[in-house]
Amino acid sequence: MLTQVAxxxxxxxxxxxxxLIGNSDYGPAVSAVGSMGTTxxxxxxxxxxxxVTELLAAGxxxxxxxxxxxxxxxxxxxxxxxxxxxxxxAEIRVDTDTGEVRVSRLxxxxxxxxxxxxxxxxxxxxxx
Numbered sequence: 859m860l861t862q863v864a865x866x867x868x869x870x871x872x873x874x875x876x877x878l879i880g881n882s883d884y885g886p887a888v889s890a891v892g893s894m895g896t897t898x899x900x901x902x903x904x905x906x907x908x909x910v911t912e913l914l915a916a917g918x919x920x921x922x923x924x925x926x927x928x929x930x931x932x933x934x935x936x937x938x939x940x941x942x943x944x945x946x947x948a949e950i951r952v953d954t955d956t957g958e959v960r961v962s963r964l965x966x967x968x969x970x971x972x973x974x975x976x977x978x979x980x981x982x983x984x985x986x
Contacts, residue, residue, distance in 0.1 A: 859896040859974045867907035902928045944968035
């Protein structure tokens with residue numbers, strides 16, 4: 859997902875971006891996986907991409923390299939909860955003679971925020 863975020867911010871193809879994560883040479887980072895990683899790291903990725911864009915606009919040689927420490931920017935943000943929420947509903951039918959339980963319908967509604975990858979956000983892995 860972070861590769862997608864970077865490619866989007868830099869307005870380049872996905873195959874032109876390489877995300878390097880999990881190497882102590884890159885400095886400390888909080889443990890984050892899945893959507894939590896996307897949420898916690900995307901802000902820094904966008905910030906670093908903006909720094910690279912500024913370097914290139916100022917005449918830097920490609921490939922330009924930048925890093926971002928978002929500690930101060932995050933501390934300055936309004937203190938509000940930033941969570942996703944969801945709810946699920948199920949319609950259940952019970953055969954009173956046999957006791958058999960069947961789920962006849964399921965519905966889930968979610969406030970997921972910005973969807974970075976629509977395919978991975980769907981409940982189905984079928985092609986779009």
